[in-house]
Amino acid sequence: MITVTPGMRRLCASVLGMEAIVLGLFTPTAINVQGVEPVVAVTVGIGLAVLCVLVTGMLKRPFAYIAGSVIQVLAIAAGFLVPTMFVLGAIFAALWITAIFVARRVEGVTSR
Numbered sequence: 001m002i003t004v005t006p007g008m009r010r011l012c013a014s015v016l017g018m019e020a021i022v023l024g025l026f027t028p029t030a031i032n033v034q035g036v037e038p039v040v041a042v043t044v045g046i047g048l049a050v051l052c053v054l055v056t057g058m059l060k061r062p063f064a065y066i067a068g069s070v071i072q073v074l075a076i077a078a079g080f081l082v083p084t085m086f087v088l089g090a091i092f093a094a095l096w097i098t099a100i101f102v103a104r105r106v107e108g109v110t111s112r
Helices: 006-032 038-057 063-080 084-106
Strands: none
Touching: 006 038, 006 063, 006 084, 038 063, 063 084
């Protein structure tokens, strides 16, 4: 079970907030640079950005951290449409993992 702390919530919310912006900007890049069909680009880009915002609002609950981790995997998978997302997705995944572990360490939370 994940113990949710205020610091972890703040750090993870920051990561998801910035990621939502990047994923929103994924849409025009996919359409204009990579030639992805607009329907696919909007579904993936805006869909993931909205998921980031929704999960940010649920970070008081432990399941939201699992959902956030799934978003990280999906962001990396978006690299199949825009190859730069492989790198950006990996960076955000690293930030996500770091946010969880650093907050737990700073606040002295141990696993149960």
